[in-house]
Amino acid sequence: MSATDRSTLRRGMGVLSVAVREEPWIFCAALLASGLYGVAPVATSWTLGRITEDVVLPAFDEGRTTAGALIGAGLAIFGVAMLRVIGVIGRRVGAGIMQFRLQATYRRKIAHRYLRLPISWHQRHPAGQLLSNVNADVEAAWAPVVPLPTAIGVVVMLGAAIVSMLTVDPVIASVSLLVFPSIGLLNVFYQRKLTPLAAHAQGLRARASDIAHESFDGALVVKTLGLEEHETSRMADAAARLRDANVAVGRTRGRFDPMLDMLPNLGILTVLAVGTLRLSAGAVTIGELVQVSYLFTMIAFPVRAFGWVLAELPRSTVGWSRVRHVLDAEGDLPTGELRLSDAGPISLDTRGVSYAYDGATVLHDVTLAVGPGRTVAIVGPTGSGKSTLAALMVRLVDPAEGDVLMDGVDAREMRSGEVPSAVAFVPQETLLFDDMVRGNVLLGLDLPDERVWEALEAVWVADVVRGLPQGLDTRVGERGAILSGGQRQRIALARALVRRPRLLVLDDATSSIDPYVESRILGGLRGARVPSTLVLVAYRQATIALADHVVYVERGRVVDSGTHDELRARCAGYRTLVTAYEHEEEQSAEITDGRTA
């Protein structure tokens, strides 16, 4: 065994010991059943040997028997066979329950960790990976739990079998000492050969699936660029490699399975040969010979269970390390004991804030102040760091350097839950949960329906909701599938408004809404009964026009700030960005003029 195998084995055992510690009682029950399952074949073959010797042979010799002997023999065999049944069922059910409970426990643990870990952590981990942690990795981690009791039962079985054979005859027992270890070794060898091949095939299967996914997703592009041949050859290549890998797996399986079948059969034949010699020597009876041969047929298959546990271990340790990666992840946002002042709009200051994402600095030394009740627009080209700045303002992330202050209090010193209670944020990409409209607006708040309607009215979506089959009780489907993009955005806005926030940050949150409706909504915000400080990340001039103050950012730095007119007058980048359409118009006018001239 190589060093890596040994370490896999050691770590695998570590994972299994966690499983046993988590569910000790069910494990014990499964183990007991497995023990029964292990002893049963020995008991069955022993009983059969006794019956052959004491009932069958005398009866056949003498040509007569008693009803008692007949029924007794039948019942004895049936009885010990039932022992096995109880063992098989108990082990299977016990192991299953244990596996399911472990899966559920760890899925909950991981999901709750996801809910606590900060956005910066989420940003570093692709969604696909996190979903696979909670699904496939948990499954892989606990996969060996199912064959584990069986494997332990097999140890019991082997021990009992060898003892029973030794009591029959040490010479015959030596045959089993030759055959069983060979089966065990062959199986270990088999699994070690098979595991990498199977993993390889699994990888290629995933690869073929990725290609199909990507290719079908991009079907329109494939069509419009005439890439069908190219894509088909990509798939043909993947399919050919998968075919070869599957044949390699099948070939290995096809070679080892018959050998594993063959060994106990050769064992029985050897027992017959050796047994006949021992019988001539008077060392054993015919009944004992039958007993040993039958024992061989009964335990040949279970011996393989060892291999199954070993086969699952590498996958299990990989799955477990991924699970631990999530559970051990740190970086929860620190909290303090401070609270915000009681009421009214909040003032917001960032002081020398910078933020890096994946080693690349996306914000440099940003300092800006938003007075209470003011409306500020953040404007900048695609990729200038606006969204990161918005995330910092609502404390989804903490800055690498500098401070974010709300009403003069450092966000990091606020007590847990304080920021969300006063600050609302609507991100660029709307997310509705698979819940009713009401649940999506309230998100766990306990408020009367009037408040929900009030918020829906404010974002001009109340009529839409009234038109839904069950009004507020309508389920919106996965990601809000039953609604249009603009409707989803409005529900997301209502979610913010229903909280009557004292600071509201909108990250380009009205992009799918008609400009006219947008201006009504934002205008309504400014005149709301409960005044709020408002920060808007925006492109449209109409949106920007609502702001008292505009901050222009470019490549992660604040380039200029002031009123719209001031910036237009003195900041070239800003002018280009917001007046692009105007510019275009003038130009096309020139072209038209030129033509007519």
Place this chain on the structure above:
Amino acid sequence: MSSRITGEQRSATATLRRAFEVSPGLREGLLAVAFLALLAAAGRVVVPIAVQITLDEGLTADEGPRTGFVLTTVGVCAVAVLATAWVTYRMNYRLYRSTEAGLATLRVKAFRRVHDLSASALGAERRGDLVARVTADVDQFSTFLQFGGMFLVSLCQLGVGSVVMFVYSWQLALMVWVLFIPLALVLPALQRRLSRAYGRVRARGGDMLAATGEAVVGAAVIHAYNAGDLIGRRIDTAVEEHRRAQSRAQRLVAVTLSSGEVAAALAIGGVVSLGVLLGVGGQLTAGELVAFLFLVTLFIGPAQMSTEVLNELQNALAGWRRALAVVDTPIDVADPGPAGTALERGPVEVRFEDVGYAYPDGPQALHEVSVHIEPRSRVAVVGETGSGKSTFAKLLIRLADPTSGRVALGGVPLTDVPFASLRERVVMVPQDGFLFDTTIGENIVYGRPGATADDVERALHELGLEDWLAGLARGLDTPVGQRGEALSAGERQLVALARAYLADPDLLVLDEATSAVDPATEQRLQRALESAMRGRTAVSVAHRLSTAEAADRVLVFDGGRIVQQGSHDELIAQPGRYAKLYEAWMTATGTAGTR
């Protein structure tokens, strides 16, 4: 829209027949496999026969143990056992080789057929479903096969074992069969309940994933609204429901398993009792009785497994059927191939003659559209969502065929133009700039396979995008992520545009291709495209009317018809659809007040 993929009701034999047609490699050697399987099964009864002969002829013979005879018997049987192992291996290998080759062929043919279906046929299918048909559904059969060799031998073993049992004692054999008949009746019903139970496990598993998925995708919202407890509770419920479904299925498994095991225990007990009785009557020898017990164990395994195997086989066949159904879906927009008329290089002229189009099972999207687009002209297509402007673009590049009338390029009806020629001359940039999971550079090269990095950089330069390229840390080597999601929507569109530009088409069709880039970049792009596309024909489906202002001619769509056409200045001067659209757009961009 309803799916076009049908033919899933095929019977098992029809499925197999069609499978042989699609993958001719399959037929090869399957007869040999069947023969080998029979041999392998026969090999498995060698040991019980050896036990019987040894006991009856060797050990309980009147003259005492016949050592030489037993050793000879054992030797012969050992050779038979070795031969069986060899035969089984050959059978397995042949089975894998021919079926895997057949499955690979099926996979590629189904994959290709998906790409040959028209855009509207594809639109009616769920992507995930199509992917499953060429991957998971085919894999299902492949996985079945990995155990298939064993199953095949087991089923043969059931037959061979029965024959030998009947030879030894028809009474005992009959008793074993009678004991297993109730099982054969009960098991299928249990099996059906089991598959329903597992169906529920899968469904609850899906719910569980959807719920945890919200914790991942919605992390920002959950944090911003402190909604962790709410979502956490929902996840707990989904996880618990999934576990419950698993436990319920598990209980059914226990019932199924125990019914088989109890039948087996009864059979062995019954064989002993009845066997002794028969032996006393001189109808059975001791060796035959013991051999019978060995045979019963050989019989029980496959008998218990058979319903499960048949069930698996059903599933595997269902997978095969689903993949075959894709291969058999008729192509609705067919490539005329070499028989068609290739387009000549040079500026393209487009003619729509009384073109109408209705989506399958959908309303009429275009009505009697007739229009002539001059070579080298720049045409903008405007209208509200659902006005038919995107359908117009689709028909123009033959993503679909008109239901009435015809579309011709340079005088050649589109249906006569080979795809190879059409795709080379006509390129569309769709709104969703889908990218392949590789680098920016390689994605652009997709436009003209074989293009060099210099070509790509020149294209970006000509489009005025070198600033953007310079701002990327890894330049052309920047990975774009799955579907290009590592880039912003606007950047994806830039790459898609560069890709189309590199393809060097004579007719470029832009379908809201710059909707997500910021206004300044869009404007820059538009100017670059204008000069770069000079001398070629360009059709833009526009969402921003700035595009229309710059075009030679504007086609205004409403309700599936062209309601106005002319230059921007002509149209603005007359009351109508265009004037209204323009007014709304001016308000939206805030340019109205500044004029």
